[in-house]
Amino acid sequence: KDHYIKCVYGLSLEDYRRMAAQQNDRCAICDTTPKTPKGRLFPLYVDHDHATGAVRALLCNRCNAALGFLEDTSWVSRAQAYLHEHAS
16 A cells, blocks of 8 residues: 555655544545444545646545546536436
8 A cells, every 4th residue: 555655646654644644534525434344444545636646635435436527527517507407
């Protein structure tokens, strides 16, 4: 893990742990503490800007995956319009 986050994001394991501690081991978006079914802490994902490579924060798997779809802001606007149009 240390080698991966260093190579991909330029963060040391110490940097990652410091970020996690600053966020209280919680997702920066939904504020949950991800845990395995057995209750162990599940690692947070490093969120980064794909264009610049800049690290933003740590996210749970669900928020990280969702954000990947939401980065296309034109899609977000169209999805909001669709939901508004079809609201019951």
